[in-house]
Amino acid sequence: DAGVTQSPTHLIKTRGQQVTLRCSPKSGHDTVSWYQQALGQGPQFIFQYYEEEERQRGNFPDRFSGHQYPNYSSELNVNALLLGDSALYLCASSLGDGNEQFFGPGTRLTVL
Amino acid sequence: AQSVAQPEDQVNVAEGNPLTVKCTYSVSGNPYLFWYVQYPNRGLQFLLKYITGDNLVKGSYGFEAEFNKSQTSFHLKKPSALVSDSALYFCAVRDMPDNDMRFGAGTRLTVKP
Structure with a gap:
């Protein structure tokens, strides 16, 4: 049973x-959350998707947007990249509310 | 809004000694509390959670955590540390029904042989 997978592993923009x-969420999970983890800091919540809708959003600008597909996979889009967007972006999946989230290995984004 | 504090950036212990990684939280309702561990260049791995019930929660790899409502704390503990426990540990809290999970800044645990 594959866990949470993310692509790409690294990205330079x-x-x-x-x-x-x-x-791609863990098999059987229907909820996907995205986090930004800057170097030396804890993950910060960007948003969460459930049933293809954004259910909750953290304190991030509209440049950050997302999508969830019927198979529960998800995308995070960031427009007009800034140097400060350089971070590890983590995806986490879960089933229902209150349950633990399972994290993927992350995508390391470097903005030059 | 909920928040989490991990007062120690770094914790050093000798192998075989007990370890404690501290966490305090602030929520308006009943907290859902979690501990995660992160190894270098890896995502977060779930260790344990508290939602309701016994104040002492047992988790993966011999870790446990004690929920203390009066002190709003959720400290992570292990009776006997291993060198392989060296990693970055994060405490997190959710204030249901808010789905925003707030993480602490992390505590780097180093276990020396």
């Missing part, structure tokens, strides 16, 4: 570009 990160 320049300021102003756009990026799309992808996540």
